[in-house]
Amino acid sequence: MGEPNVWSVARLPSPESEAADLSVNGLELSCAVPDGTGEEPPGATPFGLLAASLSACTAMSVRTFLQRWHIDPGAVTVHVGVHPSTPPMLDRRVTVDSEVGRDLKEQLAGVVDTTPVTVLLRDAVTIRTVLTTGQDGAAR
Structure with a gap:
């Protein structure tokens, strides 16, 4: 190693x-x-940094996936909230400005669910995800 x-x-x-x-x-x-x-105190906190890791990894993975398909993603915004329940839960909202067809959106949802940080966390915490693309407001 x-x-x-x-x-x-x-x-x-x-x-x-x-x-x-x-x-x-x-x-x-x-x-x-x-x-x-x-x-939660103001500023960075342990749970805030965990949420930041998931949101940054998700945004970069979405952008990379769409660029491979030669689609300009426009703005990619990922909000991750931490619900301090027992056990804790993460609420992730992914918004992509670009229009994405249905088949590609399904593939994109798979990418979101398999980002490196998602894979690291998913057996330890529930991650609820909503994916919205383009102007249609359709959510996954």
């Missing part, structure tokens, strides 16, 4: 720290530590 291709380091500078200092492949950011009240 070789070296990991992604490195993330979290450091709590003191026991009283309200945020962890993070380094992800050299990108520095702060991650708020939830206070136990159930309310």
